[in-house]
Amino acid sequence: xxxxxxxxxxxxxxxxxxxxxxxxxxEFARPYWKIFILTVFLLxxxxxxxxxxxxxxxxxxxxxxxxTAKKLVKHDEISNNTKLKYPNAFYKDMVILYRLPLAVKKDxxxxxxxxxxxxxxxPFKKEIISILRKYxxxxxxxxxxxxIEQHTIYTLPKRELRILRSYHYSLLVKFALLYLLxxxxxxxxxxxxxxxxxxxxxxxxxxxxxxxxxxIMRLPVSFFDKNPTGRIVTRATNDVNAINEMFSxxxxxxxxxxxxxxxxxxxxxxxxxxxSWKVIIFVPFIIALSLLFQKLARKAYRNVRGKLSKxxxxxxxxxxxxxxxxxxxxxxxxxxxxxxxxxxxxxxNMQQMYVYAFFRPLMEMLRVVAVATxxxxxxxGIFENYVTxxxxxxxLSYIDMFFSPIRDxxxxxxxxxxxxxxxxxxxLLLDEEEEKRNGTIVPDKIKGQIDFENVWFSYDGERWVLxxxxxxxxxxxxxxIVGPTGAGKTSTISLLARFYEHQKGExxxxxxxxxxxxxxxxxxxxxxxxxxxxxxKGSVRKNIALWDKISEEEIEEALKLTYAKEFIDKLPDGLDxxxxxxxxxxxxxxxxxxxxxxxxxxxxxxxxxDEATSNIDTYTEHLIEKALSNLLSNxxxxxxxxxxxxIKNADKILVILDxxxxxxxxxxxxxxxxxxxAKLYKIQFELAKETS
Numbered sequence: 111x112x113x114x115x116x117x118x119x120x121x122x123x124x125x126x127x128x129x130x131x132x133x134x135x136x137e138f139a140r141p142y143w144k145i146f147i148l149t150v151f152l153l154x155x156x157x158x159x160x161x162x163x164x165x166x167x168x169x170x171x172x173x174x175x176x177x178t179a180k181k182l183v184k185h186d187e188i189s190n191n192t193k194l195k196y197p198n199a200f201y202k203d204m205v206i207l208y209r210l211p212l213a214v215k216k217d218x219x220x221x222x223x224x225x226x227x228x229x230x231x232x233p234f235k236k237e238i239i240s241i242l243r244k245y246x247x248x249x250x251x252x253x254x255x256x257x258i259e260q261h262t263i264y265t266l267p268k269r270e271l272r273i274l275r276s277y278h279y280s281l282l283v284k285f286a287l288l289y290l291l292x293x294x295x296x297x298x299x300x301x302x303x304x305x306x307x308x309x310x311x312x313x314x315x316x317x318x319x320x321x322x323x324x325x326i327m328r329l330p331v332s333f334f335d336k337n338p339t340g341r342i343v344t345r346a347t348n349d350v351n352a353i354n355e356m357f358s359x360x361x362x363x364x365x366x367x368x369x370x371x372x373x374x375x376x377x378x379x380x381x382x383x384x385x386s387w388k389v390i391i392f393v394p395f396i397i398a399l400s401l402l403f404q405k406l407a408r409k410a411y412r413n414v415r416g417k418l419s420k421x422x423x424x425x426x427x428x429x430x431x432x433x434x435x436x437x438x439x440x441x442x443x444x445x446x447x448x449x450x451x452x453x454x455x456x457x458x459n460m461q462q463m464y465v466y467a468f469f470r471p472l473m474e475m476l477r478v479v480a481v482a483t484x485x486x487x488x489x490x491g492i493f494e495n496y497v498t499x500x501x502x503x504x505x506l507s508y509i510d511m512f513f514s515p516i517r518d519x520x521x522x523x524x525x526x527x528x529x530x531x532x533x534x535x536x537x538l539l540l541d542e543e544e545e546k547r548n549g550t551i552v553p554d555k556i557k558g559q560i561d562f563e564n565v566w567f568s569y570d571g572e573r574w575v576l577x578x579x580x581x582x583x584x585x586x587x588x589x590x591i592v593g594p595t596g597a598g599k600t601s602t603i604s605l606l607a608r609f610y611e612h613q614k615g616e617x618x619x620x621x622x623x624x625x626x627x628x629x630x631x632x633x634x635x636x637x638x639x640x641x642x643x644x645x646x647k648g649s650v651r652k653n654i655a656l657w658d659k660i661s662e663e664e665i666e667e668a669l670k671l672t673y674a675k676e677f678i679d680k681l682p683d684g685l686d687x688x689x690x691x692x693x694x695x696x697x698x699x700x701x702x703x704x705x706x707x708x709x710x711x712x713x714x715x716x717x718x719x720d721e722a723t724s725n726i727d728t729y730t731e732h733l734i735e736k737a738l739s740n741l742l743s744n745x746x747x748x749x750x751x752x753x754x755x756x757i758k759n760a761d762k763i764l765v766i767l768d769x770x771x772x773x774x775x776x777x778x779x780x781x782x783x784x785x786x787x788a789k790l791y792k793i794q795f796e797l798a799k800e801t802s
Contacts, residue, residue, distance in 0.1 A: 131533045135353060138314050138321070145310045146362070152303035153366040159296035161373045163289060164507035168381070170285035171500030172208045174278040177228030177260045179206050181250075184223040192218070201252035206231055208498065212382045216496035229257040233277050241270045303362075311358035315350055321540060322346045330545040331609040332569070340426030344419045345539050349532035356529030360522050367515035374512045381501050385491070388483050389509065392476055396516055399476070403469040404523065410462040411527030417455040419535070424451055477513040484509055546611065549628040556635045557620050558715045558746030559585045560606065566614035567598075567605060575601045577769045578615070583762070585620075588747040590757035592787065593766040599750045602766070603718050606748070607633060619716075637709035641721035643701040650678055651685040654708050668711035673736060674703040710741055717741065719749045754791045763787065 139146065172178065182189060182203045192214060193200045199209035205224065207215055218224050232238060234254050242249050242258070245266060250257040258274075266274060322345055334342075378386040428435065428444055435444055484505050491497025560583035567576040576598045583589045591599045605612050608629050617624040624632070646653055654665055665685065669675035677700050681687040689695055696704070709717060741747070751757050758777045765773035765780070765787045773785050780787040 128530050131530050131537060134537055135356070135533050138317050139310070139357060141317075142310055142313050145306055145313070149303055149307045149310060149362050150365055152299050152306065153362060154369055155299040156296055156303060157366055157369040157373055159292045159299065160370065160511065161377055162292050163296075164504045164511070165377060166285055166289045166292065167507070168498075168500035168504035169208075170282055170289075171503060172498045173500075174282040174285065176499050177230055178208055179204055179229040179231045179257055181205070181225040181227065181229070181257075182223060183225050184221070188221065189218075189223055201255060201257075204229065204250055204252050204255075204257050208500075212384070212491075212496060212498075212501065216384070216491075216494075219494055219496045228260040230260060230263055230275075230278075232256045232258065232274065238274055241266070241274055245270070307358050307362055311354045314357055315354045318350050318353060318536070319346055322350070322536060325540050325542065325544070328544040329542055331604070333542060335569070338423035338427055339430070340423030341419050342539075343426060344422045345536055348418065348422065349536050352525075352529045352532035353536070355525045356533075360526050360529070363515075364522065367518075370511065370515060374508050378505065378508050381504060382491070382497060385484060385487055385497070385501075385505055388487055389480055389512065391483075392480050395476060396473070399469065399472055400516075403465065406465045406468070407462070407523055407527055410458070410465050412531045413458045414455070414462050414528070414531075416531075417451070417458045421448075421451050421455050424448060473513070473516060477509070477516075480513065481506065481509055545629065546608075546625075547629040549626050549632075551622055551626050552628045552631045553620075553635065554631075556632075556715045557585045559583065559618075559620050560589075560716070560746060560748075561618040561621070562602075562615070563618070564615035565605065565612050565617060567601060567610065567612045569601075569610070571613075575769050576605075576612070579766075579769075579771050580615075581762075581764055581771060581774060583746055583748070585746055586744060587761040588742050588749060588759075590749045590751060590760040590763045591766060592751065592754060592757070592763060592790065597766045598769040599766055600720055601769075603638075603720060603748060603750065606716075606718070607636060607638065634712075635715045636718065637712050637714035637716075638718045638720065639702075639705050639709050643705040645689055645696065645701055645704065647689065649683075649686050649688055650681065650704070653689065653704060654685075654711055656708065658712070660711055664711055665707075668707045671710055671741065672703055672706040674700075674707045677703065706741065715745055717745050717747045719747070719751070721750055721752065754787075754794055 182200070182205050196210055196214070199206050205218075210218075229250075232255065234251065234256055238256060239251075242256075247262045247265075248259060263271065263274065272279070326342060326346070375386065375390075378389065424447070428448070435441060484502075488497055488502040488505055492499060492502055562579050562581050565576055565579040566574055568574050579598075579602065581589075591602060593599055601610075604610050605617060606624070608624060608627075611625075619627065619632070646656075651665065654660070654668065666675070669678060678684060678687075749757055749760060757763060760777065762774060763777060763780055764771060765785070767786060773780055773783065773787055775783070781791065782788075
């Protein structure tokens with residue numbers, strides 16, 4: 111019936127395009143687009159501030175620390191045209207260099223239009239003129255500026271030098287304060303951006319988890335037959351966290367990186383097109399390396415997600431069934447199997463690491479070569495006086511900023527691929543067909559007449575579990591179903607609850623086809639007591655009511671009818687006693703009594719007991735036998751039991767063998783037939799006699 115889920119899932123993984131995955135995941139973010147736009151705006155602000163800080167440093171160096179002017183020594187048509195084009199840079203024969211584009215400075219230097227001597231530019235002050243005359247230093251005064259030769263200014267004493275360069279000192283302070291302002295604003299914008307980005311991610315995660323859990327609650331029981339619990343839990347936990355990382359660590363920052371790269375290129379070309387082209391040469395290599403990395407990484411990251419999901423499923427299954435593992439002394443075998451799965455995950459992670467280790471050093475090498483290129487050509491430009499020292503320093507900063515998001519590409523792509531792999535698995539879950547709840551009949555109360563007419567059923571569409579089953583159950587009567595393990599008893603009641611859909615024949619309740627009933631309303635009229643009772647972590651009251659609004663009087667009545675009140679009154683806090691996980695603080699019999707109370711408090715029209723007394727001790731079985739008349743009266747009851755002594759009083763007994771109904775009748779009638787039922791009863795009677 112059950113195929114291995116690893117095979118079922120992996121056949122479907124990788125068949126959905128990343129673009130389609132991204133498009134569907136974005137739908138969960140759409141309601142919060144205003145927050146997303148705000149984070150993008152904040153990111154744009156941080157980008158501007160980050161781009162501005164190296165430029166401020168460049169301006170501070172060029173305008174305050176370094177010589178900023180030269181003398182125009184050659185006059186012709188070219189120099190005259192340059193004067194007309196950049197009037198703010200020329201003061202008669204003196205040229206303020208930082209007011210000219212680098213390309214123009216380079217042309218003037220190559221054409222030998224400028225003097226070899228460099229000059230400092232200082233606003234005119236009488237005090238400065240007095241110092242210059244006192245020490246007999248040459249200078250030029252043009253309009254409101256004084257031009258002083260570089261080599262002469264350092265001959266002055268410190269006091270006079272400080273007075274002479276007071277303008278530069280004050281300007282340097284202004285640049286420093288501006289730099290600090292940008293740094294502070296960058297901090298504020300970054301803080302707000304991180305806050306709202308995480309807020310945005312948490313909202314998306316909340317909605318995604320809710321969508322997954324709602325989907326899980328609406329899936330048919332058949333889905334859980336083919337999917338390990340640990341794997342399903344992974345969808346709502348690890349996989350959702352991976353999606354959050356995509357939104358919070360990749361998507362928005364990818365936009366920032368795009369802004370940053372464009373901004374860096376714009377600023378670099380503004381500072382020096384010649385140096386910028388030296389950087390652009392590396393872009394094709396970066397793109398080629400990134401495409402190669404993408405090709406190698408995609409399979410590795412998906413493999414890691416698959417192995418991680420597999421180890422989670424195995425771990426959850428092993429821990430939840432730890433008692434079985436210990437009973438059969440299978441600890442070493444489980445450890446061996448875990449070691450194999452863990453090794454698969456280790457190998458997948460190592461493959462991922464190889465890809466990452468290949469990409470990061472190569473990208474770092476490209477960065478170092480790019481820096482070396484700028485050092486060479488930038489240094490050459492400084493020697494030839496067409497690149498300022500401030501521009502050189504700014505370029506080194508921008509180069510590091512340019513490669514920083516590219517260096518992080520490996521990590522971002524890692525997250526992105528993990529997110530797409532997780533997203534694909536989540537979407538496969540969300541695309542699963544939900545349980546069919548169709549039906550126009552929504553009964554407030556059903557009577558309980560049941561008819562199976564030539565019913566055939568198969569779990570996998572290949573092997574028939576039920577074959578041409580036909581029987582009738584009158585309203586308010588008790589029918590028992592017996593047969594060896596695997597005969598199809600539980601499958602019969604599963605069809606009655608519409609956990610599965612039969613392939614042939616008809617199932618009717620109160621003469622209406624079962625598929626005409628709305629599923630929820632149908633099940634509200636039924637109650638099931640299974641052999642394996644699940645107790646939720648919480649109070650006894652919660653485990654009886656199960657989130658329904660049930661009065662104290664109704665609960666008390668149910669406890670009395672099922673004889674559960676006796677042991678509950680002995681608990682420390684009675685109905686308010688907190689139970690451990692899976693009811694570990696209760697005995698098997700107490701759990702079973704609690705499940706009877708849980709069923710009877712809902713006053714079902716149809717009560718189904720599936721091996722409900724098989725794990726009960728003798729004393730509890732005595733209590734159940736006393737309560738059975740209360741439990742089964744005035745309602746249709748179906749009892750599945752291996753202990754034939756518990757069903758002797760049933761109105762009808764059905765004997766199923768290998769999916770076929772072979773006998774039916776009362777206890778006495780079946781004994782008289784001396785068929786399968788009689789043989790089973792005789793074997794159990796003799797065994798009971800031997801053990802008594």
